[in-house]
Amino acid sequence: MSSAATLQHADVHVSHDAHHEHHHHETFITKYVFSQDHKMIAKQFLVTGIIWAIIGGLFSVIFRLQLGYPEATFPWLEDLLGHWAAGGKLKPEFYYALVTMHGTILVFFVLTAGLSGTFANFLIPLQVGARDMASPMLNMLSYWFFFLSSIIMFCSLFIQTGPASGGWTIYPPLSALGDASTGSILGMDFWLVSMAMFIVSALLGGLNYITTILNMRTKGMSMTRLPLTIWALFFTAVLGVLSFPVLLSGAILLLFDRNLGTSFYLSDIVVAGKILPNEGGSAILFQHLFWFLGHPEVYIILLPAMGMSSEIISVNSRKPIFGYMAMVGSLFAIAILAFLVWAHHMFVTGLNPFLGSVFVLLTLLIAVPSAIKVFNWLTTLWRANIRFTPGMLFAIGFVSLFISGGLTGIFLGNSALDLHLHDTYFVVAHFHIVMGVASFFGMFAGVYHWFPKMFGRYLNNTMAYIHFWVTIVGAYLIFWPMHYQGLSGMPRRYYDFSSWISFNQFSGLNEFISFVAMIVFAAQLLFVFNFFYSMFKGRKVTDSNPWGANTLEWTTPINPGHGNWPGEIPEVHRGAYDYAKDGKEFIPQDVPVGDDESKH
Amino acid sequence: MKEFLMIALGVLIFVVVFQIAKASEYVSVLKGEDKTRKQNNKINAFMLIGFLVFGLIGVWYCNELYYGKTLFPQGSASVEGESLDLMFMITVAITGLVFVLTQVLLFWFCFKYQEKDDRKAFYFPHNTKLELIWTTVPAIFLTVLVVFGLKYWFKITGDAPKNSIVVEVTGHQFAWEFRYPGADKVLGKTSFKKYTSKNSLGVDFEDPASRDDIHVNTTMHIPVGVPLKMVIHSQDVIHDVGLPHFRLKMDAVPGIPTTQWFTPKITTADMKKKTGNPDFNFEISCDQLCGANHFAMRGVIVVETMEEYKKWLAEQKSEYYTLYPEKNPVQPVVVDSAKQISQVLPVKK
C-alpha cells in the first residue's frame, strides 16, 4: 500500500472535517440515532447486544428451570408466558422455542453483531489511524439492518403459534413443515426473514471493515505493524463476507420450500398422516449449506476474542506479544481451515466415510495453529510484570477456557468418537466453553479495557472483580460436569430426562447446574448495572493513555470527536508491541525510532 | 411467595454489593489509587493460584462423583465399542496431560510474574526454535490420534459382515418401528406413497418378498454375538437412532436411507445383573431434534440368546397376514393371491 496515497486520503478528511464542524450543528438524531461516527455506531451495536444478551440469558435460566426441576411448577411462569406455561409448567413446544431463540440470539445477535459490530467499528479506525470507516453511510446502514433484523426476531416471540423451535440450526424438514412443529408455522418465516436482514447487515459491516483495513491505514502503518486485534477483526470480516451469503442462499431455498412448494430439501415425507408430493430433494443439502456458514461462524465469534485477548495480555504483561508473526500466521491458518471442516458436524448423517475421513484430518489440523496460539500466550506471560486489571483477568480467563474447550474438540473431531458423543451434552459442554463462554470473556475483556476510551470514564473495579470471579467459577461449575452427562449418552435438546433409565441418574446434577446458572446470570446483571451506571457516573478518565498502551487509539483525546484526532493523524514508526524494549516500559507506535534503538 | 422472597433477597444483595463497590472507590482515592491498585493486584494473583489449586481438585472430585454414572464402568455393550473406549481413554490421557500442563503454566505464571516494583518485564518478542517445537509436537500427537481414529472409523462405516442380521428401523414423530425380513431374508419394498394408517410403513405388498416380513413397534429383539445391520429410514423429519450403550448413532433421514452395524456382546439379562439394576434396558434415544416430543421418542433393544431370539421370532406373525388374515394360506380360506391383492390394495401408479 503506498503511504502517499494513504496520507492524501487522510488530508482530504481533515479539511472535510474542519469544514463540517464550522457549518453544522449536530442534533440529537444525527449524533445518537442516525450517527455515521464509527464510535457511536459501535456503542449502538454494544448496547443492542447487551439487551439481547439479557434476553438470551434469561431464556436459558427459564429452560434450565425445567431441566433442573422437572417436577416443579412455577405459577409466575404462567403469568409471564400465558398458555405456553399453563399450570406453571413450560410446554415442550415452548421449551424448544426458548432453546432455539437462546442459541440464535447468543450466536448471531450477541456474539456476532454485538462483538464484531462493536469492536470492529470502534477499534479499526482508531487503531489503523483513520478518521472513520471507508463508508460511514454503509456502516450506519449495517447497524440499522441489524436493528431491523432484531425487531423482526423480537416480534416473532409473540406469534400465537410460537417462535421458531427447530434449534438454531433449523434443519429441514422439521423447519420446513408446519405440520411437524408449531414453531415452523409462522415463527420460522420470521426467523428466516430476520436472518436475511442480519446477513445484509453483516455483509455491509464486513466489506467496510476489510476496505478500511486495507486502504485507510495511516502513514507508516504497514500490515505487519497492525495490532493483533485488527488482524483478528480482518480475518473475521473475511470469513463473514465469504460464508454468510451461503447461509442466505440456504435460507432462501428454505423459504421457497416452505411457501412456494419447491422440493430442495424435501422428499419422501408423510407427516400428520398426509403424504406430501415432494420428491427428489435432500435434507442433507441444507446441512451442508448451513454448516458452510456455521463452522466459519464459530470462528467469526472466536477470532475477535482472540485478537483482543492477545492485545490486552501484551499490554498488561508489559511485554511484547510472543511471536507476532506466528500469531498472525495462525490466525490466517485458522481462517483458511475454518472453511474446510464444516462436515465434522455431519459425521452421523450417513456421510461418505472417505469424505468423513478427510474432514477428520482437516479438523484435527486446526489444533495445530490453536496450540501455537496458546503456547504463545503462555510465553507472553512468562517473565512478565503482570497487572491484573479486570480486562486482563478476563483475557486470562479466555485463555483458560479456550484450552479447556479446545481440547474436547479433539474428541469430537475424531469421527469414530463422535459416533458416541455427537448431539449429547458433551457437545453442549464443548461449544459453550470454547465458543460461548470463551468469546464472552474476550468480549468482557474488550469492554473493560476500552470502556475508558468509549465513554471517558472507568467501570467500577470492585464490581468488575466480583463479576469476573463469579463468572469464571460459575462457568466451569455449569459446563464441566456436563461432559460426564455427555459420556453417558445424554442427548441435548431434551425437555425432560426423568423417564429414561439411561439418563435419569443425573437429576441431582441437573438441579445443581440450574442453580449455578441463576447465580451466574445474576452476576451478569451486576455487570450490566456497572456498565450503565459508570457510563454516566463512573470515575472520570484523566490520563489519555491510562493503561500505558502502544496502539494509536490512546493518542486521541480522552473524548475524541468525530474524526478522532483534532489535528493530523499520527504517523506510525513501529509495531504495536514494543513493551520492555531497551529498558523503556512502553514505546507507542507513533514514537520515531531512536538512533540508538536496538533492532529487532 | 418464595419467589418473591428470593427476588427481594437478590435485590438486597445487589444493593449491598453496589454500596461496597462505591465505598471502595472512595477509600482508594483516600488511600492513594496506586496503593489500592497494587493491593488488588496481589489479591487477584493470589486468587488465580487458588483457582488453579481448587480447580484441579474440583476436576478430580467431579470425576469421583460422576465417572461411575457414565457408561464406561459398564464397558461397551458392542464388540466394536470396545476399541472406541480404548481410543477414548488414550485421547483422555493425551489431552489430560496437555490440559494440566497448560493450565498450571497459565495460572502459575500469572502468580509468579505478578507486578512487583523491582521486577522488569523481559523483552522476548520471538524465538523460532520454541515456536517450531510447539508446532511439531502437537502435530505428531494429532497424527497418532487421527490414524487410530480413522482405522476404527473405516471399520465401523465399512460393509457389515456377511452373517449380519438385517433389521429395518424407521423413525417418525415420535416412535420407532422395526421390520424383520422373515424367512426369505429379503425385506419387501416400501414407498412413502403406499402409506396408509394401517400400512404405516408403506410396504409394497405386491412385492412377494414382503409377505413374510415382520413388523414390530418400539421394541426390537436381537441375538447376542451376531452382527446386526440396521437399515434406517425416516418418514417425516430427521431423527437419529442413538445407541449410547453400543457407542453408536446414525441419523434417520427422510428420502435417504442410512445403514449402521454393530455386534452386541452382552444380553439384556446379563446387563441387568452386571449393573445391579433390574429395570435396565438398552434404550434407543432419538438424538436429533424432531419436534415437541423429541425427548420422549424412546425405543428399546432386547439383546437375548440365539435360542430366545429364535423363539421370539417364531411367535411373530407376518405383517401381511396380520393385516389380511384372509390371505393366510394356513387359514381355511384359500385365495388366488395375485388377483386379490390388486383388489384389496388400490395400487397407485
Ligand code: HEM
Ligand atoms: C448462563 C449461561 C448459559 C447456560 C446455562 C446455557 C445453557 C444451555 C443449555 C443447557 C443448552 C442445551 C439445551 C438443550 O439442548 O436442551 C444450551 C444450548 C445452546 N446455547 Fe447456551 N447456555 C448459556 C450461555 C450460552 C452462551 C454464552 C452461548 C453463546 C454462544 C450459548 C449458545 C448456545 C447454543 C448455540 C445452544 C444450542 C441451541 C440449540 O440447540 O439450537 N449459550 N445452552
Ligand SMILES: [Cu+2]
Ligand atoms: Cu465446526
Ligand SMILES: [Cu+2]
Ligand atoms: Cu427426535
